[in-house]
Amino acid sequence: MGVILILAPISVLIGLSGLGAFWWTLRSGQYEDPAGDAARILIEDSDDLIS
Amino acid sequence: MALTLNPGRAPDLSAFLKRAEGGPSRLDLLVKGARCAACMSKIEKTVGDLPDVAAARLNLTEGRLSVRFATSEGDAGRVIATLEGLGYPATPYDPAQAVAAHDKESRRLILAMAVAGFGAGNAMMFSVPVWAGLFGQELGPATRTMMLWLSAIVATPCAIYAGLPFFESAWRSLKAGRANMDVPISIGVILTLFISFVETLLRGRDAYFDAAVSLLFLLLIGRWLDHRLRARARSAAADLLALQAPAASVLGTDGVERIKPLSEVAVGERVLVRPGERIPVDGFVEDGVSELDNALLTGETASVPVRPGDTCRAGAVNLSGPLRLLAIARSEDSAVAAIARLVEAGAQTKSLYVRLADRAAAVYVPVIHSLAALTFAGGLALGLGPREALLRAAALLIITCPCALGLAVPAVQITASSRLFRKGILVKSGAALERLAEVDHVVFDKTGVLTEGRPRLIDAPAAAIAMAAPLARASAHPLARALAAEAGPGVRAVDVVETAGQGVEGVIAGRRARLGRAGFVGLEGRAGSETELWFAFDGDTRIRFAFSDQLRPDAAETIAALRRQGLTVEILSGDLAGPVARAAATLGVGDWRAGLTPEQKAAAIDELAAQGRKVLMVGDGLNDTAALARAHAAMAPGTALDASQNAADLVFSGAGLGAVPEAIHVASAARHRALENFGFSALYNVAAAPMAMLGLVNPLVAALAMSGSSLIVTLNALRMHGEGRR
16 A cells, blocks of 8 residues: 555656656747648758768 | 939838847848748848848748847848848738737736636546446546545646636626626536536535636637637738828928838928829828829729829829929828728727627526526425535536537638638638628629729720830820730830820831820810820821720629629729720629719618628728728728728738638538537537536546537638538
8 A cells, every 4th residue: 555655646647757858848939830840851961961 | 393302212111120228220121022931041141241130030930020139229131221232022011019918918818728728627537437437437526526625726726727718708708798608607616616526525426627628729729710710810910901001202391202101201391202102191282293092092994193282182003204292191190091080980880790609608697607507406396405506506507508509600710711721811800700691681892893903995996006015114104004915015115204184206117106194285175084004106197095994804793693692783883984984884784873973882781781781891092991991791802991901800912802602601611510510519509508407517528528519610600611622
């Protein structure tokens, strides 16, 4: 029974970290230009790459 | 003498640069036509490589390019010229303060929704063992109380944070002496939390922590959808307006031409207007001869000649020659602004419209709250004890929660408007759809709505067209271009001299010829009801070309479709009686009025409203804006003037007039779905309320019933989406 006292806070912490991650994505503007982000992956910026 | 413009010198656009204190300056541009990764990398690379540009980043979703310069001075004109060279027309715009504030609100709602989602999920994790205990499985009272406390620790802070938007709105509406939907929501959430704490302290088992948070979660989804709908429409509308470039070329005392935002043009400044541009402010013509197209201003199709000393009204389009104007009014005081004030008055009457959900709330709130009070009082009277009586009252408030009501309308409206969006129809708000669904009478403007808004040659012999075509090809005048378009490609006249406002003269196959107004070819004192051109070889007979503004190809079909939907149709135009009567006869519309001023149009709409008609106004001109704002619902084509697009509820682009019956059809289907959802919610509440009053509801039943009803409402709304695909 005592295991609940350990597992319950852990599960809440995991949930909280998910919430925190979402908050971070929101703050860093990752939803501002979905079409642009999808397209940006196709651009080859040759100067930064290992040749 | 003719006024000339120096195309080599780029106008100064520095008024659009945004300078941080001492830091580098920034420029925001709307870029048209960028669609793919290749466009994006080309734009960012080329602009980023300009000498004084530090960085350029394109937002592909919104088509906005943000340029950061290396220093506090930047050459905005060169950036725009570079983009134009790449094939992407760009316009500077001011990311208005309102947009930023709006974005903050949206972010707050999303965060509240995320917190509520987290709270609901995690609180429910502790509730599940308690629910299991409800069916007599082994769960000791100590464990149960511990689970409830854990649930409380997770749910309470989440409920308080996620509930804030509702609490604030409820408080505002109570202060104003009204009760909106947020009042019962707030009371329900606070009471539920309170009762649950009491139950937990008393070691009872009916605690509703998870229900309070999941209620907020579901409601926030509805709230966010509604918000998104308005935000998307607003930003799309802002783009349309920015593309019309509310800017003017002002000639400084030093002779340098600067582009200024419209609001900064002062009285007494000299403004340059090139052919094809719109007159930015009211002014006297100082130099230059041209013709003005007042179609958007008054609805007249015939153009008006102007010469030095004449007055031009803001909003007219300069057709043939460059003009230099002396501004006699600021932008706010220009002819346009007088109409804008009429629009504002109309917008106020529209804000009095009560939305469907609020109408439902007005019935729902008193009924549910008196039932809850009755349950409590009745429970006491029947000897249940205060704790059980209060529990039943709280259960009633929770289970009849307006989740379904909160989701019913926004879910339907967002699916309806995205369906219309795919067809090129932009819906500005959910309320607009609701109003559109109630429409029973459609009023059309003629010029630019029923007609294409540009002249086309009517019945001229092919031989005459071929004779005049070489001269027409050499002119930039709209009528000449219409003639040239009819003739197709071919030879051009030589030695061409264009006299602005009169016509063109040139040599065709060795013979001197003239094309222009009647007076230009030597005919005096003739005025046709339509716009016309005359052509003559030197000393030969004169040939007359008549032009008329052609009806849109789908105009007749549209009017027939509207009639099939049971709507009556009327034409209100500012144009002369002749063209309006002809258009009405062709379309089979018996009800028409011509020669109306903007005030008369607005009055006609008011008159119809006074008769109890719900009017949809479809118009594009400045002379329609007041009427658009007064009408029960309003639509404007994407080619309309910015003021008209502002006043309209829906803007349709490209799709043609067929957008009108389509939008009405979708709006009434949306209304139908929303009412279905209300009906379902009412039915559900009629079943749930007695159960709660009889004490049959426990936390598990409440959680199932709540999410179940919300799910059904949402699925019903999504049926709208499917219909669009068919």
